Amino acid sequence: MILLDGVKSRIEAAIPGARLEIIRNDSPSAQRSLQVDNEHAVAVAQFLRDAPDFRLDYCSNVTGVDWLDAEISEKVKIKKVADGVEKEIEEVKKTRRLGHLEAVYHLYSMELKHGPVIIRLGTENRADKNHLPSLTPVWRGAEFQEREIYDLYGIVFDGHPDLRRLLMWDGFQDYPMRKDYLEPDDYEYEPTAHDRVLEKTKRHHQPEAKP
């Protein structure tokens, strides 16, 4: 078993300036992950692969996640003094999450047989600033998976040797795995569109609906 706090402090010692953040995971799996900044991502990946006590030589899974703009409400317990008595009050804290795209890497070690160490890279937004550094030069196994993310999520991996669409055809325009992807109009089965289908058709024909 490999502890993420130890990984974080080792990286911080080895690569000065790397901005890391441990992302908690409240589910029973308790697989926490490490958010890595984009400038130091390749250096961090190389360090994790080559450091003799980690040797994360096996990049198992690479995947994209699409996060839309959202308001996250979290229940926070705050101690307050009311009428001279200290009370614990639950308050709902609201934070605004800006929409962004994320690439998640699951790393294991074949030599030392431990893992997973999960690292995440995030883009700034979902529209124009959608570039991430490619980790394919570090782990060749990420090659097809990063191509798939580029294909389905539209993250551009800088430094990828062969960044083309993987599953969709070359002339395809949109990114199908994004949460706001609209399926094309193909209502052969419903010649007179009504109700939900009509709503959807209208939405699809609004030019501003799609970026």
Place this chain on the structure above:
Amino acid sequence: MSDAVLGDAAHTPSEASVLSAPEGARQPNYAIVPKTSATGELEGDLLEVAMGPQHPSTHGVFRMDVVLDGERVVKLKPVFGYLHRNHEKIAEQTSYLGSMPYTDRLDYFCSLTNNWAYALAVEQLAGLQAPERAEYIRVITAELTRLVNHTCLIGFLLQDMGASGTPLMYAFREREKVLDLFESLTGARMMCNYMRFGGCRCDLPPGWLEQAKQVADNYPRFLDEFERLLSENEILIARTQGIGVLPRELAINASITGPMLRASGVNYDIRKVDTYGIYDRFPFRVPLGAQGDTFDRLIIRALEMRESLKILEQALRDIAPGPIRDPKAKIRGFRPKPGEAYGRIEAPKGELGFYLISDGGPNPYRYRVRPPSLINLTILEDMCVGHIVADVVVILGSVDIVLGEVDR
């Protein structure tokens, strides 16, 4: 070919190739020797051929764009997507249980291991634990699936090599016996849809264990016969030994998993590393290859079947009556807490993983399949370059892909 090139005694293939090569360790291990002719035209040119998508040896709809110099492969680019249906998007729009039948269609030879991988990921996400009897049933069905997969793979590979009919029919004869077991257990021969979160769908029917024992007991006899056919066949040895060598370091770096990785000599079996389920109870060995060539990949599968039979023998002996479902597992209104989980198992083709993100809703926010077939194809070009076209078919066959899983 231009005059300048003709003047050289030998030139690197990248100068002459049609597609531009990406940087890195992809240099072919031979050099093209230009053929001299009076006019300097036509001869020595490269030919680009599309193998597939309807080629019978690609095991489905899969295309390889091959650049050939005579019969030698200079460059090879796999083209995917002919069977793409965006399984992940469909699963994100349906309930957790609703995508269980869809996992059958990923690798349609091994639906039970697909079910298990998905159930394992959801169990990690929701904190469920399958009871002991269910774990035994899972091990038994998974090892039977491994038998089916490896048997068929060897059959297909011999068919690809030109041993038309006989080996494949032998393999399918044995497969039928196991599929009969699946049918009496799950109601379906291939699309089993059997595992559930925190257990299995139904208990074993009466007499099933005896039938399974009989199949497992008779299997070594078939394997003896099959291995004799394999290891003593001169044509097979000539076609596979030294063909498509995959070096150990490249195999690790390219995330190759399963029998293909172990054929390159890397001791990594997730049944041993993660000991998911109850695999820590069964002593079994992990066969390793020495050369990493096609022959090793073939023999590793034959040896793995023997180990699977060992596991089966113990599991069929030790299984005890008991419940088959975790009582905490909800069938209706199943909403795991927000969070994420990555669960993986050693499927017959390699590491099959499911990555799930829950936002507390009835359907997963993110659902990802880590397909072993697709990722094992990463080094297809490296293995094929320098060999002849007929070897490409054999090398692809030894990778063991199923297009339902490659394209998803």
